[in-house]
Amino acid sequence: MSPVPENCFVPTSEIIAVEETELNKKQCNTGKWQKMAKPHAFTVYYVKKARNHRWRCSDVTFWCVDEHLCNQWIQALKELLEMQKSRPKQLLVYINPYGGKRQGKRIYEQKVAPLFSLASISTDVVITEHANHAKDNLLEVNINKYDGVVCVGGDGMFSEVMHGLIGRMQKDSGIDQNNPKAPLVQCNIRIGIIPAGSTDCICYSTVGISDPVTSALHIIIGDCQPLDVSSVHHNNTFLKYSVSLLGYGFYGDILKDSEKKRWMGPMRYDYSGFKTFLSHHYYEGTISFQPAKHALGSPRDKDSCRTGCYICKKSEQQLAEQQKECGLKYEEDEEEWKVIKGKFLAINAVNMSCACPRSPKGLSPAAHLADGSADLILVRKCSRFDFLRYLVRHTNQDDQFDFSFVDVHRVKSFQFTSKLSDDNESSVTDIGKKRFGQFCRDHPACCCNIANSTWNCDGETLDSSAIEVRVHCQLMKLFARGIEENCKDEAACSQSSVEQLL
Template identity: 95%
Template sequence: MEQLPGGRRLRLASSLGLGQRCWEVTLDEERGLLAWRDPRPPRRGADNCFVPTSEIIAVEETEQNKKQRSTGKWQKMAKPHAFTVYYVKKARNHRWRCRDVTFWCADEYLCNQWIQALKELLEMQKCRPKQLLVYINPYGGKRQGKRIYEQKVAPLFSLASISADVVVTEHANHAKDNLFEVNISKYDGVVCVGGDGMFSEVMHGLIGRMQKDSGIDQNNPKAPLAQCNIRIGIIPAGSTDCVCYSTVGISDPVTSALHIIIGDCQPLDVSSVHHNNTFLKYAVSLLGYGFYGDVLKDSEKKRWMGPMRYDYSGFKTFLSHHYYEGTISFQPAKHTLGSPRDKDSCRTGCCVCKESEQQLAEQRKKCGFKHEEDEDEWKVIKGKFLAINVVNMSCACPRSPKGLSPAAHLADGTADLILVRKCSRFDFLRYLVRHTNRDDQFDFSFVDVYRVKSFQFTSKLSEDNESSVTDIGKKRFGQFCRDHPACCCNIANSTWNCDGETLDSSAIEVRVHCQLMKLFARGIEENCTDEAAYSHSSIEQLL
């Protein structure tokens, strides 16, 4: 072990071969960095590089014969010894790739010393999973789930010495039911290969299992839920991969696999949805009534169209221009520092999420969970709405990279309630278009947005007494109007779109549970030019 001028410990420093030249290679344990530098006087564009040890995927001894055959570079050396380091290379737009670099030297002992030191450092990363349970939906998205896992993900898991028990689902709810039966303590994480629907299924299985094991009744809307500490990894392979996109910054199976391998952890808020003391569902992305509910309901009938069905149903629903009457009650979130109109978004290591979670924990310590629920004020809004959206995260996707609520936080114990009141078709179109450009989608007189911690909705129809004769008339009328897309009068009820699944009830009660679960992700990183960050001038300070 070498000592650096500042008293810093350097685990190893050697001159090793890389390609056809000798490089100064150092392993700085304290800073957690592996660096390699060309010792010749610095030239512009010289390839000086470093990799955080937390982003090293694996280290392997390299067979010299194999390399000799393929490159012929080592022919001059009688008996070279070599090792290969596989690491995360960050490319543009949050895309990660696995890259490798092979160092060689004549001294076998030195080579082994390097391999051992690097392996010891990897062993010390306790957050990395060793045993995973993987569920693959073979029918999600373009039906590529199995191929994506086998060709892109499994080889990386095996490189990182992760063993996986793989279940290819045979029917809907297979993964969810299975999660209630398996010996979950045996696994360091659960991975789902599919879209948002598949993620939702796995999440329901895990959260449900956790509540069952802790003796918590999910039907009680006020019960504090048991946190789910086993992380979920999402390998995107669906038609909609919004949860993956909003928590990683890209829908890319290799990037997601690498986040799983290095053991990233992103806490996530979850909303519970109840009706009349009956548990309906959990939601992590969108709860949408009106426009997004109607799009989903219509698209369900057109599954045969594949991912195209959302475009078709979206257009059709836009033309129908239905609005819905109802009453919304909500408790504003007072514990959080953020607001939905903030210019800053939730990013890796978000301090708004951290501080909000601490505030909530302190409040609960002081006053107790029940007090907080009962005492906080409720605001009530009645009106006619084209869309009511409650989002726990930005809901970004490739088509709308900033999402439905760009400043929503992943783990601050709140949801953003977006109310789009009755307006003209043209105004609604302007609102929708703003999701795809830089303009503020909340800057309209007919749009209101609130940051809330709980929320209730009752449609006018149920308020007016579900059993009355007039209701039956309205229901019929509603059906009539649904069949006439050009008619923009209000129909009886819309349907709630809960993370891409329909809910049976329009009257719902929603509560946000702060950081109820965890993902193998790190939130969206600030978009720096990562390649630059990993090379050139900054290396000078490190060596």
């Protein structure tokens, strides 16, 4: 065997494939191989880690004169790969051809499918024809055939697939999703996200970058990242699940406005964001929440959730003990509720940091992916200038919660009711709209709004403003590993090697 030019190390868990290499005449006639009668070779494809959490498929070819030895190596490496039991062999793929910049199909065909085929993963591919196609399909498909489901699209597409899978699990287990206290059954089939949307917050917050090749490689090597999921109810009726942002006020209003501008693509959020910022509407309501006493961290922690996070591990242990002791039990409301009334520019509840390219640290940089809690951020009425200062901190390193008008609580459940109840809202809005647009009748310039805002639930609007939310610890799993600590030595990081393998 020949030594490879670089000196590096690759764990077997990060080998993508091993293949016998056909050597062409030109290759055989170069360097020292010229002297060999008939060289044999095999190629190892492996994950090469680059900057900013980006992964690439790299390869190294090993040459050898002895055919038998060469075959033994191929065989041994293939056996090692066979032992990686968490790797998927059969995947169900849904592609939204209209998400983001409408590149989903091209991204999958050019960047992802060749890697899946290299890793000997079989796929059944469905190109969605309408909204809810993937979700409805998942309720009836023979799911046991697959080791995972992949969605190619944005957060909305992920949400569809998640609703399909969680809904399917509850249906198969006879759980009534309309009961807000129902103990939901965990979903063990993993979801992989190939980012091709406008925000791609779930991918970015769980992998550290929004990059289709990186995500495809995480799927191939069979990574697993559990994820908290919030259930959202109104009057004992199930509305939606959420994994990233539940936002009322600012983010709800941006979403509502931006839906009319879908043709603009991802730019719609900048346009509606600017418009919503200028409108500076605040909303009156009451928020009640149960603090997450079981959770070890706090939203003001300096450390963020990273691969192998001990806080999320602890929650996993607590969950396992709880399930061992009581099985699936209906949630009791014995814990204290805190109540806050006020005028809010934004109410944001996040199950994860919500980091995305627009906000690399996210709305709550210390939120955990799998600790069974959400961070509830209350932004009270303040001046436009102060609100701008707050928004700017979404984009830089400064502490977003270090403002007198911002409060943050780590919670396991919460409820919100607007001062205007949902039922009488429509009549008030109609009168208001007819005479004075949507602004306060008495003070047209005061920015208070006689209509309710809308909840933004992972990028989709909810119909009710009064909602009841409960966080379900680690309800589902992704093909991801959380964000890895930054490689201190970037040079070493990009120089992985196979030498020690031999």
